[in-house]
Amino acid sequence: MEKTWYILQLKAEMKRKTWWIIPAAMIAVALLVSQMRIPNGENVSVGLCLAEDPMAEAIAAGLSQRESVFEFIVFEKESELRKALETAEIDSGFLFSEEFEEKVKKGCSKELITFLRTPFSAKGTVAKETLYAVFLEKYGEEILLDGRKEIYEEDRKDLVPFLLERNAEYLKSEEFFRTEVEAIPVQETSDKEELTDIYPIQGIMGIFLFVLLWMTFGRRFEGNGRGICLALDRKRQKRFEYLGYLAAVTIPSVTGIGVVMAVGESRGVVIELFRMFLLVFIGALWVSIVGGWFRSSMALSAWVLAFVVIQLVLCPVLINISAYLPAVNYIKYLFPLGWYV
Template identity: 30%
Template sequence: METVGFDENGECMQKVIIWYRLLLKRNTKQITAWLMTAALLLLLLVVQGIHMPSGKTMTIGLYCEQDGNMERTLCEDLENSHSRFAFVNYQDKEQMYKEVQSGKLECGFLMQSDFTERVRQDNWKKCVTYIANPFTTKGEVAKETFFAAFFKEYSGKLLAQSEKEIFTTQDKKRLEKMQKSSDDFLQSDFFYTDIVPVDTKVKKVQDNHDAYPVQGIFAVFLLGIMYFANAKRYEPKGIWVQHAFPNRERFLFACVQELAAVTIPAVVGFVLLLFVPQSRGLGQELLSFVIFLVYAIIWTALYAKIPSSAEGFLAYGIVMMAIAVIMCPVFWNVGAYIPVMRYLKYLIPVGVYV
């Protein structure tokens, strides 16, 4: 049997082109290649519709099931407050729930229909429903802000109740004087603000809450296709064509085989990626994608050599894709919480793309 090897006449590139053309032609005739492309498109369309909550979201929803005096006053105080949160009063409860669920709102507060009555009866426990999603990070601070505004309104009732308990009888003028003193305290400048100049030598802290679900899923999917393109070596009674090559060309053929396997879904998926709202622009997407593709082809060809059996090959593939999703900012940015992960993610090809 004659084996094809490298020569000194520069025919290596011609061989690569021939291999790629033949392998790509074979893939275009296989229904599995088109099914994988369709699955990728469907997955990208689903993922691009998912709104990942941003770490910068500062909007809080408010909804009152009944338009009572206390509810109205409380909502007005929160909407006009000088806190870092922007409180928005909703007229549709379902809309507020949906926007919390989608991440447009950081969280929401729903005041029950008997809110005012229960407060008057001192039965105020669980009279407000706190609405959050699994990605809510500032909910506890928002609850403190809400409770502070509520206590400002509720303190008047406490004051009237305490006045009666202390003096046994109520006196309107005395109560008004006590309430005025309470209001003066609540509105007083308790804090003195001292603004210090910014040290320009301090590096700006980068916002690491960004995640790229569409690009991330696209890259993980392609990484899986490239890796599992090497599965033919484990086919029962199969003839692994790479045995016909010497060791030097065997690795090169594996890379070409991966490139041919990923070409159709990569081209179709990349075109779709340019039109989704999460697109970063043609220039950045193309540059990142080319770097990812080159890195991923070499990386998966080497990684596929590690397992020694079909079962191990499958397990290694599953672990590879799971680690890629966890380590890289696909659905969440682990580097925002574990700084070293900002650099470790580059050990996986997906990390250079997202």
């Protein structure tokens, strides 16, 4: 009997023109999301636009030769640098002004270098310190020579060799800045997923299915939305409605699996199928239970929106807050999407 109910409701769903909009929307949104570049906290690439200035090029060469955690990438045009920053290809960037060397020699200190960043730039401050350190190495001699009169109250040319010698000595030695490296044992990490892992494609597919389940539930508030259910006893009504939820998300869930595999965000075929299985069956059960609280379509609409927002926050769709609140790893299982991502 249950099999017949499921097949009949699946055929009824497939006859609805609006029902086919969901799989099409899932594909369209997945294509859009797959083109998004979500900033990576481990990105160590920093962009440089040198404005074809010799001194800026010397600084860039010094940055490349310097021992650093950063990877400095040179862009020929400012537009290319800004585009790389917007697409999260680089963490931050530095734009050297035109006639940079000439401005430095004239003692101009304003608007020499423009620092470009986004709200997601995580290492900008350290990158600035690295660049300014190299800049001072290149410009240190000029600072010393220009400051002779201020320091010694007279322009003594006989001090030039001494100052240059001391400057070179300080740059090469570790007299002022000494680094001691101490090796410590590192604990072996487990094979568990990183706390920073996020699943935007799976999350969006899961939200689509979650909303579709509620749309199916919401038909009961239409004129004759419950149909045959009214002719069944309470126990059979629950089973019939549950099978109706499964029928409503059958094709969209298959579409979701196909989309995830197609865009290259799969965690493996077996894992994706198992997680989707959990989402569909637990989601249908969750809607059956929680749906008993609602007596009007207005209340349903408000709460569905709230449920969507809560799941987007708790589940690693766009951000994984469990890295800061470990309890979220368990709280998310109170909602269907938590079983999928």
